[in-house]
Amino acid sequence: MSLTKNREQLAGHLAVGGAYVIFGLNVVCCKDIANSALVSPMVLFTLRAAGASALFWLLSLFQPKEKVERADFPRIALASFLGLFLTQVTFLVGIAHTSAIDAAIMGTLGPIFTMFFAFLFAKEPITGKKAGGVALSFAGILFLIFNSVHSGGAGATDPWGIVLLLANSLSFSLYLALFRPLIAKYSVVTFMKWMFLFSLVLALPLSARGLLETDFAALPAKVGWEIGYLVFFATFVAYFLIPFGQKRIRPTLVSMYSYMQPILATVVSIVLGMDFITWQKVLATALVVGGVLLVNKSRARAS
Numbered sequence: 649m650s651l652t653k654n655r656e657q658l659a660g661h662l663a664v665g666g667a668y669v670i671f672g673l674n675v676v677c678c679k680d681i682a683n684s685a686l687v688s689p690m691v692l693f694t695l696r697a698a699g700a701s702a703l704f705w706l707l708s709l710f711q712p713k714e715k716v717e718r719a720d721f722p723r724i725a726l727a728s729f730l731g732l733f734l735t736q737v738t739f740l741v742g743i744a745h746t747s748a749i750d751a752a753i754m755g756t757l758g759p760i761f762t763m764f765f766a767f768l769f770a771k772e773p774i775t776g777k778k779a780g781g782v783a784l785s786f787a788g789i790l791f792l793i794f795n796s797v798h799s800g801g802a803g804a805t806d807p808w809g810i811v812l813l814l815a816n817s818l819s820f821s822l823y824l825a826l827f828r829p830l831i832a833k834y835s836v837v838t839f840m841k842w843m844f845l846f847s848l849v850l851a852l853p854l855s856a857r858g859l860l861e862t863d864f865a866a867l868p869a870k871v872g873w874e875i876g877y878l879v880f881f882a883t884f885v886a887y888f889l890i891p892f893g894q895k896r897i898r899p900t901l902v903s904m905y906s907y908m909q910p911i912l913a914t915v916v917s918i919v920l921g922m923d924f925i926t927w928q929k930v931l932a933t934a935l936v937v938g939g940v941l942l943v944n945k946s947r948a949r950a951s
Contacts, residue, residue: 660896667889672912674882682744689740694855699879701844728846731823738816745809752913754813765825781942788935
């Protein structure tokens, strides 16, 4: 029994770790596509939603049939808006106004927002360490905002980009806090095939003109491969791995893997010459990650 449990936990760690490696590279790819200005954020989201929707529906054909209760469809639609549409659109728009490293730093705030919404909706207590961790991370974000107005160019960061990435973390954390029972009710494939279908239906009217105006045949091969990576790995594979891992390891451990994003994005961005490291970024990262570690330490002891 212990051996089986250890194997399940190992599978959970590998799944979540793999997903956050994908997310770390996703930041760099999205930034590169934004720099090219060849595909709009809404068109890119629609491509991701269409690709993932098709793949999850195809995968469902090989899974046991699972019926979704009629009363759950409006809730899944709302979950799709918060967890997919709003989350990804704010990220794709925000990354155009933010450097890859700064975007990855902002991505580590998810666990803190989740903790806050869990307090509001699930009545989970907020300890002194949790409050201190939130204050420390918030100080890091403020420091990043006041030190991120660069001279311009593709790698520039401005406050508007940080606001959009804050909205990104807030919307996804709210989705997790509000719809956690619904997420657990159905299999990963069943839930995600409906989530992506609803998000696709929502995105199509807003992206129809952009889809018609985009010259996909003229896209450079590099951009084409990056879009393919986003659709298959950063959308389909990652959104399959995260729920898979959540069922096998504690939520606190899942959230800890978000710290891989700024490290991976920093290394790849600097190697590719897309960004540069500064002492302000290092200090902001230390404050944000330190605050989240403090929150998770408190939560781990309380649970």
